Amino acid sequence: MRARLYEIGIASPRHRIVDDPDAVAAFAAEVVGWPVVLKTVRGGYDGKGVWIVGSQSDPQIGRPFLADVPVLAEELVDHARELSAVISRSPGGDAVAYPVVESVQRDGICVEVVAPAPDLPGQLALEAQQIALRAAHALDVVGILAVEMFETRDGRLLVNELAMRPHNTAHWTIDGAVTSQFENHLRAVLDLPLGCPVAHDQWTVMVNVLGGNRPEPFTAYRHVLAQDGRLKVHWYGKSVRPGRKVGHVTISGNDLDDLQGRARHAAAYLRGDIDA
Amino acid sequence: MRARLYEIGIASPRHRIVDDPDAVAAFAAEVVGWPVVLKTVRGGYDGKGVWIVGSQSDPQIGRPFLADVPVLAEELVDHARELSAVISRSPGGDAVAYPVVESVQRDGICVEVVAPAPDLPGQLALEAQQIALRAAHALDVVGILAVEMFETRDGRLLVNELAMRPHNTAHWTIDGAVTSQFENHLRAVLDLPLGCPVAHDQWTVMVNVLGGNRPEPFTAYRHVLAQDGRLKVHWYGKSVRPGRKVGHVTISGNDLDDLQGRARHAAAYLRGDIDA
Numbered sequence: 001m002r003a004r005l006y007e008i009g010i011a012s013p014r015h016r017i018v019d020d021p022d023a024v025a026a027f028a029a030e031v032v033g034w035p036v037v038l039k040t041v042r043g044g045y046d047g048k049g050v051w052i053v054g055s056q057s058d059p060q061i062g063r064p065f066l067a068d069v070p071v072l073a074e075e076l077v078d079h080a081r082e083l084s085a086v087i088s089r090s091p092g093g094d095a096v097a098y099p100v101v102e103s104v105q106r107d108g109i110c111v112e113v114v115a116p117a118p119d120l121p122g123q124l125a126l127e128a129q130q131i132a133l134r135a136a137h138a139l140d141v142v143g144i145l146a147v148e149m150f151e152t153r154d155g156r157l158l159v160n161e162l163a164m165r166p167h168n169t170a171h172w173t174i175d176g177a178v179t180s181q182f183e184n185h186l187r188a189v190l191d192l193p194l195g196c197p198v199a200h201d202q203w204t205v206m207v208n209v210l211g212g213n214r215p216e217p218f219t220a221y222r223h224v225l226a227q228d229g230r231l232k233v234h235w236y237g238k239s240v241r242p243g244r245k246v247g248h249v250t251i252s253g254n255d256l257d258d259l260q261g262r263a264r265h266a267a268a269y270l271r272g273d274i275d276a
Numbered sequence: 277m278r279a280r281l282y283e284i285g286i287a288s289p290r291h292r293i294v295d296d297p298d299a300v301a302a303f304a305a306e307v308v309g310w311p312v313v314l315k316t317v318r319g320g321y322d323g324k325g326v327w328i329v330g331s332q333s334d335p336q337i338g339r340p341f342l343a344d345v346p347v348l349a350e351e352l353v354d355h356a357r358e359l360s361a362v363i364s365r366s367p368g369g370d371a372v373a374y375p376v377v378e379s380v381q382r383d384g385i386c387v388e389v390v391a392p393a394p395d396l397p398g399q400l401a402l403e404a405q406q407i408a409l410r411a412a413h414a415l416d417v418v419g420i421l422a423v424e425m426f427e428t429r430d431g432r433l434l435v436n437e438l439a440m441r442p443h444n445t446a447h448w449t450i451d452g453a454v455t456s457q458f459e460n461h462l463r464a465v466l467d468l469p470l471g472c473p474v475a476h477d478q479w480t481v482m483v484n485v486l487g488g489n490r491p492e493p494f495t496a497y498r499h500v501l502a503q504d505g506r507l508k509v510h511w512y513g514k515s516v517r518p519g520r521k522v523g524h525v526t527i528s529g530n531d532l533d534d535l536q537g538r539a540r541h542a543a544a545y546l547r548g549d550i551d552a
Contacts, residue, residue, distance in 0.1 A: 096505070178451075178506055178528075193502035200476040226469035229372070230454055252454075 002072065005159055008138040010131055012159040013150070015074040020065060024073050025056040032075035040069040046245070047108020052076060077158055079150035083117055084169035085132035086146045088184035091191050095136060096184060097129040098177065098197045103148065103169045109243065112264070113206040115172045115199060118256065128157055135162060144185045146170060168208070168245070173197070175232040175250045176204030201252035207263040209247040211240040213272030224249070224266040231266050278348065281435055284414040286407055288435040291350040296341060300349050301332040308351035316345040322521070323384020328352060353434055355426035359393050360445035361408035362422045364460035367467050371412060372460060373405040374453065374473045379424065379445045385519065388540070389482040391448045391475060394532065404433055411438060420461045422446060444484070444521070451508045451526045452480030477528035483539040485523040487516040489548030500525070500542040507542055
């Protein structure tokens with residue numbers, strides 16, 4: 001994926017395929033310095049399959065090479081935040097672009113999405129959407145493409161990940177946009193005209209519900225619905241495992257601080273971190 | 277239903293159960309004058325089971341008595357328009373009220389709904405919601421109750437129909453409200469806390485698609501989606517029969533005239549009344 005992005009002229013973190021810890025050290029010495037990010041090129045998700053290695057003597061440095069999968073070494077990007085640009089593209093090349101969002105990560109897992117990304121300059125938002133559209137065109141994507149990017153402290157965009165499917169960073173569109181990512185994915189796949197990707201409200205906040213301390217979440221579900229009639233709660237019907245995404249909550253309106261407070265409270269309550 | 281509304285103090289058109297054409301004439305002479313509206317008290321919908329009779333010699337006057345069903349005679353209300361107040365009520369009596377809408381009727385069929393009802397004075401909107409809440413309380417309704425009313429030219433509300441189910445006059449909430457009538461019906465039936473009934477936009481217009489001249493609507497479906505990315509098209513999967521409700525379209529925004537034009541155009545195109 002990194003190689004293909006390079007071919008089509010889309011910036012991503014500096015990187016090299018490495019075969020062993022010595023190759024990691026060489027990459028650090030010759031290109032990016034320490035620390036180095038190591039990723040297995042298959043099977044990773046939600047922070048799994050990713051290691052940050054501080055030096056050649058870091059005990060983690062051998063870990064990625066235990067699986068029989070190629071390993072990618074990358075620079076650790078000094079980023080201000082992560083953004084996600086999501087588009088839907090038809091077989092004929094028509095596409096619609098959702099507002100660019102901020103994706104808040106913790107331990108490699110997306111915990112919160114704010115649509116649109118606060119204080120993102122219009123020019124950078126446009127650039128992010130154009131990157132997604134160019135990538136979709138070059139890769140001939142049909143349906144949803146989510147492009148996760150680093151916004152660097154010096155105002156550049158570096159592509160971190162591509163996901164060719166309805167994506168967590170666009171779950172806010174189910175309740176918050178005229179046409180959800182799922183509807184626009186189906187419209188694209190069925191080669192129907194695409195629907196308007198505009199948001200209903202000034203701000204939409206989505207907070208993931210991670211598996212936590214509540215074995216039986218139904219009472220908590222009633223509680224958060226009763227507390228906040230504007231809140232939309234989505235359960236995925238998965239068994240609960242610590243850290244696993246088991247659902248999300250969404251809320252829309254005009255006061256971002258207020259919305260973030262309400263969504264975070266509901267997600268924390270559903271997880272069992274708080275009791276009131 | 278009329279008797280029960282009278283008991284609980286909710287105004288509806290003057291009425292009497294009648295056994296034959298002579299009783300219709302007596303009701304006209306003693307109470308409301310001509311014309312008289314006749315309804316079979318069961319089995320009516322979309323204008324079926326309703327007759328407007330101009331005099332005792334009107335050839336229609338015997339028709340309602342052919343079925344073995346009681347017949348209701350009513351005054352023909354000189355109304356400015358029809359309104360609908362839709363609420364959802366929980367087993368414990370909690371309820372939420374959707375914005376009061378205008379329901380445009382043609383030949384006894386609801387053809388268009390505008391949410392909220394344009395130029396409806398706030399006091400009258402509140403009164404309409406209170407009528408629906410009182411009726412739901414008196415009848416111990418759980419789930420959606422739609423109350424269809426006449427707004428008379430002298431500014432009174434007369435209840436025409438009650439429907440204890442998700443209702444055509446609230447289909448606009450699927451796309452146009454924070455919580456749809458279907459979600460709030462399920463929340464009520466499941467005794468979950470009810471969701472916010474507020475509209476996303478200043479105006480939402482829903483136009484019913486009636487069965488018409490298109491045997492194969494898929495090409496028309498593509499056409500209207502392509503023409504208007506904000507339009508939401510709902511098909512019910514019914515076989516097409518002239519005049520039958522086979523779907524609806526919804527659109528939301530700030531310019532009511534523009535929205536009505538777009539929704540009516542799409543519905544007429546889907547029906548086959550127009551070709552461009």
